[in-house]
Amino acid sequence: MIRLRRLRRTQKLRDAVAQTQVQVSKLILPIFVEYGKNKKEEIPTMPGVYRYTVDRLGEVVRAALQAKILGLMVFGIPETKDEKGSDAADPNGIAARAIRRIKEECRALGEELYVVADICLCEYTSHGHCGVLCGKDVDNDASLPLHAQAALVCAQAGADAVAPSSMMDGVVAAIRGKLDSEGLTNVAIMGYSAKFASAFYGPFRDAADSAPQQGDRKGYQMDFRNGREALREIAADEQEGADFIMVKPALAYLDVARAAREKSLLPLVVYNVSGEYSMVKAAAKAGFLDEKRIVQEILTAFFRAGADLVITYHALEYAKWKENGEV
Numbered sequence: 001m002i003r004l005r006r007l008r009r010t011q012k013l014r015d016a017v018a019q020t021q022v023q024v025s026k027l028i029l030p031i032f033v034e035y036g037k038n039k040k041e042e043i044p045t046m047p048g049v050y051r052y053t054v055d056r057l058g059e060v061v062r063a064a065l066q067a068k069i070l071g072l073m074v075f076g077i078p079e080t081k082d083e084k085g086s087d088a089a090d091p092n093g094i095a096a097r098a099i100r101r102i103k104e105e106c107r108a109l110g111e112e113l114y115v116v117a118d119i120c121l122c123e124y125t126s127h128g129h130c131g132v133l134c135g136k137d138v139d140n141d142a143s144l145p146l147h148a149q150a151a152l153v154c155a156q157a158g159a160d161a162v163a164p165s166s167m168m169d170g171v172v173a174a175i176r177g178k179l180d181s182e183g184l185t186n187v188a189i190m191g192y193s194a195k196f197a198s199a200f201y202g203p204f205r206d207a208a209d210s211a212p213q214q215g216d217r218k219g220y221q222m223d224f225r226n227g228r229e230a231l232r233e234i235a236a237d238e239q240e241g242a243d244f245i246m247v248k249p250a251l252a253y254l255d256v257a258r259a260a261r262e263k264s265l266l267p268l269v270v271y272n273v274s275g276e277y278s279m280v281k282a283a284a285k286a287g288f289l290d291e292k293r294i295v296q297e298i299l300t301a302f303f304r305a306g307a308d309l310v311i312t313y314h315a316l317e318y319a320k321w322k323e324n325g326e327v
């Protein structure tokens with residue numbers, strides 16, 4: 001008889017034949033940074049996730065280094081918003097300040113973190129859309145130079161990679177062109193290639209204060225009924241010069257991640273988004289499930305599906321559990 005149970009008999013054997021490992025060095029932690037002094041405010045819809053002021057970033061840097069994760073993804077929350085999201089393109093804006101500070105802290109410690117700057121306008125615009133408006137529509141082409149400028153400012157501040165998340169067509173090419181013309185040829189582009197219009201971003205919009213004032217993002221983010229279209233988005237980003245591709249959200253989109261893995265030669269990133277994080281936190285708090293085991297299972301599933309890197313709010317906690325032998 002074929003007995004598959006033979007290889008499941010002891011823990012040692014199960015470990016030896018296990019196909020997938022979660023490596024902490026493949027995790028990226030998203031962080032939210034705001035103006036002000038000496039603040040660390042918990043985000044109500046995301047327990048354990050905070051908005052930091054720039055002067056408190058040393059804390060995050062040390063925690064990330066100690067956890068030995070790959071790096072940080074930076075989200076800026078400006079003080080004032082306007083139609084064009086000007087703070088995003090300001091060399092003295094919140095994202096640029098945060099990135100400079102993170103890199104300074106790293107240098108002072110003689111250590112390295114991979115810093116990725118999220119490039120989008122929704123946190124910065126008064127209307128909360130990811131590009132500039134023309135009537136009620138987001139004007140794709142008019143938004144491109146603003147994204148390129150925002151990317152340039154973050155790259156000059158020291159970002160290792162920029163990650164355009166607005167789903168504007170041509171944004172990767174626009175950013176690559178701008179960075180190259182300014183001599184920033186080593187800064188990578190992590191395309192949010194297949195980003196779906198998703199209710200899983202709910203808690204993030206609370207965290208980043210970026211919900212659209214009117215309408216939704218379905219005119220630019222992908223329809224979640226489509227899988228093949230994700231592959232077209234990925235092919236477009238590849239052609240435009242992306243260095244990484246991404247599928248987002250992660251959990252409900254593992255079929256897309258797997259298809260992306262099979263189709264593309266680029267490193268694949270999946271973004272374990274805010275709603276996925278908050279669901280786990282809420283259920284764990286209610287005593288409905290065991291958080292450590294659930295997170296281990298979820299992160300493993302991402303790598304089993306073919307992800308090379310995972311962006312997750314659980315990064316630091318997971319690293320700690322792993323270090324303590326709790327997962």
Ligand code: PBG
Nearest residue numbers: 120122165200201204273274275
């Ligand atoms: C900005 C952006 C969003 C997320 C990452 N970048 C929100 C959105 O598109 O509405 C979501 C991240 C998360 O939910 O954790 N466009």
